[in-house]
Amino acid sequence: MAAIGPLDRRTCEGGPPCRYCIKKKQKCVPQATPTKTDVVFVNISTEPTRSTTRSAMIRPSMPEICPKMREDNLSLFINNFFSNFLARNDFGVGWDHSTMIYQFQKSPSLYHASIAVGALDMSRRLSSFSSIQAKDAVMGSIMAYAASLTQLHTEIESENLGRSDITLWTTLLLGLFELMRDKTGDGFVKHLSGTSSLLRLRGPEAHISGPGRSFFLTVRVFEICRSLIYSEPTFLCHPEWISLMMEIKREDINNTLHPKERLLDLMTECSSLSHRVRSLIRPASTDTIIDPKSSLVELAAEGLLIRSALDNWYIDFMKWSTDFDTLEQNFQSILAIIYFHAISIYLSGIFDYHSQFNDMPTPALSQPVIQGHVNMILTKTTIAMKTTNLSPLLFFFPLRVAGARVTSILEAGFILELLQEISNRSFPVAEAFTEDLKNLWQWKCIC
Structure with missing residues (x-):
């Protein structure tokens, strides 16, 4: 290369x-002064204003930024990140890009991470850019990624994490880079783990309001979906982080939080419940469980409470949607309804996959009800991918859940088409989900 x-x-x-x-x-x-450029670098002392655009970026003050990269290429990569990538990848919380712009102005690590993502995204869509070759964009992305990692370690060692959100945004972008480069998704999980560690190090109080709140609400969607997809516990189940969401809601005096946030709380509860069910049925140690039957009944009862809460949420949400918006017009609403159908199936699976719960009341759903949820996931996800700028990354969880429950080759093919579209949108990690589902369908004799 x-x-x-x-x-x-x-x-x-x-x-x-x-x-x-x-x-x-x-x-x-x-x-x-250059007369023709997509990106304008100005003095870092200038504070961002409402008139600041994505093409009016500020370069961090430091020597030799990506010295082997052409200046015009840098401008293209940065402009592509802000004007195209972020515009096509809304993370479902309605956060203001000016937050990212201001952080970008102050951090070498975030600067390089932005270049890395912008360059790699551009390499996937170079039919729209005649001034740069795909191999140049790929090489530029790798160089910027390495530079960002180096600067990130320096910033973590030197800065006061309790006052800065920069390293958090950097780790998230580096994770997104991995999702765009690594088909396994392992790199993203590692970076997200690093992000979670930094969040815990800073503590919940740093994320109640301001940029910290914006970042927390952004990354918690990824963390919840990670815990559900990989069936792993999440720190969001810990009391102090549950209390953080309660405090954020109390601080939301203008009612800016979307009802989706309450649904995410219930998804977090499902993650915790799933982990405890698996731990009881497949204990990590050889210690004898004193009364497994009683414990299973308690977990089933907790599942029924979550099912009731989900049903109540849906009733309230549909009323709220009728009063304030339509599902097809509000991108957060359509994401919420997709996640509702997905978590409804997931909660059922916690119990209907285990014969130990067969002789007791559980929130398990009948096959026709599950099929209805699958149909809604496929229909609404198709609409969302065609009509919104929601990041396709947000659809991995619902598509994986729906894929586990499909009963026909037609439905399986529909999911494969959606995953292929996600791969075409700069995220080849979708291929890992494709292979996983193909293996499952072969085992179930669906394809």
Whole structure:
């Protein structure tokens, strides 16, 4: 793979005096202002305003940023990240991109991570860009990714994590980069684990309001879906993080929080319940369970309470939607309804997959009801991918749940088409879900 050409150094970098002129022992003359560029770098002391656009970026103040990358390529990558990638990947919380822009202005690690994601995304869509080759964009993304990791370690060691959200945004972007590069998804899980560790290190109080709140609400969707997809516990089940959501709701005096957030709370409860059921049925140690039957009954009763809460949420949500919006117009609402149908199936699976619960009341659903949820997931996900800018990453959980319950080749093919579309939108990690479901369908003799 050919390397990207070096920066054009025939004119001065600025100053006075700049590093280049000092090295060459020549007079330092300010570089001419470029007349044609998609990205404009301004002084970092300038605070962002409402008029700040995605193309008006601020370069962090540091020496030799990606020195082997052409300046015009850098501009293309950054502009693509803000103007295209973020525009096509809303994470379902309605967060303001100005938060990301301001953080970008202050952090070398976030700067490089933005370049990495923007370049890799551009390499997938280069039919729209004639001025740069795909191999240059791929190489640029790898270089920026490595630079971001180096700067990230430095920032973690030096900065006060209790006051800064920068490292959190960086780890999230590096995780997204992995989802775009690694078909297994393992790299994303590692970065998300790092993000979760930083969240816990800072503590819940750093995320009650402001940029910290915005980031927490963004990343908790990924964390909840990760715990459900991989059947692993999540720190969001811990009392202090449950209390954080309660505090965020109390602080929301203008009622800006979407009802989806309450549904995510119930999804977190399902994750906790699932983990405890598996731990009881398949204990990690050889210690004898004193009264497994009693414990199973208690877990089933908890599941019934969650089922009732889900049903109540749906009734309230549909009334709220009628009063305030239509599902097809509000991107958070359509995501909420997709997740409702997915978690309804998931909650049933916690119990109907285990024969130990066969002789007691549980929230398990009948096959016709499950089929109805599957149909809604496929219908609403198709609509969301066609009519909204929701990130396709948000649909992995519902599609995996629906895929586990399909009963026909037609439904299986429908899911494969949706996963292929996600892969085409810069996320080849969808192929891992495809292979997983194909193996499951072969075992169930569906395909």
